[in-house]
Amino acid sequence: MLRVVNRVLLGLAGLALLCAGAAVLVPGTGLSVPSWWPYYGPRDVLLSAADRDRWRDESWWWPTVIAVLAVAVLLALWWLFAQLRRSRLTEVLVDSGDGAGALLRGRALEDVMEGEAQALEGVARASVTLKGRRSTPEARVNLLLEPHVAPGEALTRLTDEAVGQARESAGLAALPAEVRLRAAKHGAQRVS
Structure with missing residues (x-):
C-alpha cells in the first residue's frame, strides 16, 4: 500500500x-x-x-491559505512517519495466562519459524518476516524448494508444522501467513 x-x-x-x-x-x-x-x-x-494584492482584503483569504497550508503540512508529516515506520515486527504479545501477557521478541519467533521451515523435507532455504501488530502478527514466508518437491505438499507441511506450532506456542488465535515459493535451479540429469 x-x-x-x-x-x-x-x-x-x-x-x-x-x-x-x-x-x-x-x-x-x-x-x-x-x-x-x-x-x-x-x-x-x-x-x-x-x-x-487581489485577495488580501477579503475576510476568507487568510483563513483559507492557513487551512490549505496546515493540511499540506499534516499530509507531509503523515507521509514522513509512514516512511519511518518499521516494516518488521519487533515484538509479539504472548498470552501468559495471568491477564498481563508477555512480550516475545519478533526476531526470536522469526528465527524459530525459519529453522522449522528449513528442517522440512525438500526445503533448501527459508526466510520469515513478521509484520502487523504485536497482538495480531502476520508472517511472510519465502521458501526455496528443491526440484523434486511438490509445492502443494511443501505448503501443507509448512502450514501444519512451522506456522501451526508457532501459533500454538505463542498462544495466538490466528497467524496468517503469506507464502512465496520458488524452485531451486538444477542442472540437467544424464541418463545412461
Missing part, C-alpha cells in the same frame, strides 16, 4: 512540476502561446503586484 501511495505522490508531484515548468519556460523562450496561456512572453512576471 505504501509503495502505491509513494508512486502516486511522486507521479503527481512530477506532473505538477513539469506543467509549471512548461508554463513558464515556453513563453520565456519567445515561442508564441495561445491567448489563454498564463504567461505571455519573456518579460512577463510570475505574480504581478495586482495578483499579489
Whole structure:
C-alpha cells in the first residue's frame, strides 16, 4: 500500500512540476502561446503586484491559505512517519495466562519459524518476516524448494508444522501467513 501511495505522490508531484515548468519556460523562450496561456512572453512576471494584492482584503483569504497550508503540512508529516515506520515486527504479545501477557521478541519467533521451515523435507532455504501488530502478527514466508518437491505438499507441511506450532506456542488465535515459493535451479540429469 505504501509503495502505491509513494508512486502516486511522486507521479503527481512530477506532473505538477513539469506543467509549471512548461508554463513558464515556453513563453520565456519567445515561442508564441495561445491567448489563454498564463504567461505571455519573456518579460512577463510570475505574480504581478495586482495578483499579489487581489485577495488580501477579503475576510476568507487568510483563513483559507492557513487551512490549505496546515493540511499540506499534516499530509507531509503523515507521509514522513509512514516512511519511518518499521516494516518488521519487533515484538509479539504472548498470552501468559495471568491477564498481563508477555512480550516475545519478533526476531526470536522469526528465527524459530525459519529453522522449522528449513528442517522440512525438500526445503533448501527459508526466510520469515513478521509484520502487523504485536497482538495480531502476520508472517511472510519465502521458501526455496528443491526440484523434486511438490509445492502443494511443501505448503501443507509448512502450514501444519512451522506456522501451526508457532501459533500454538505463542498462544495466538490466528497467524496468517503469506507464502512465496520458488524452485531451486538444477542442472540437467544424464541418463545412461
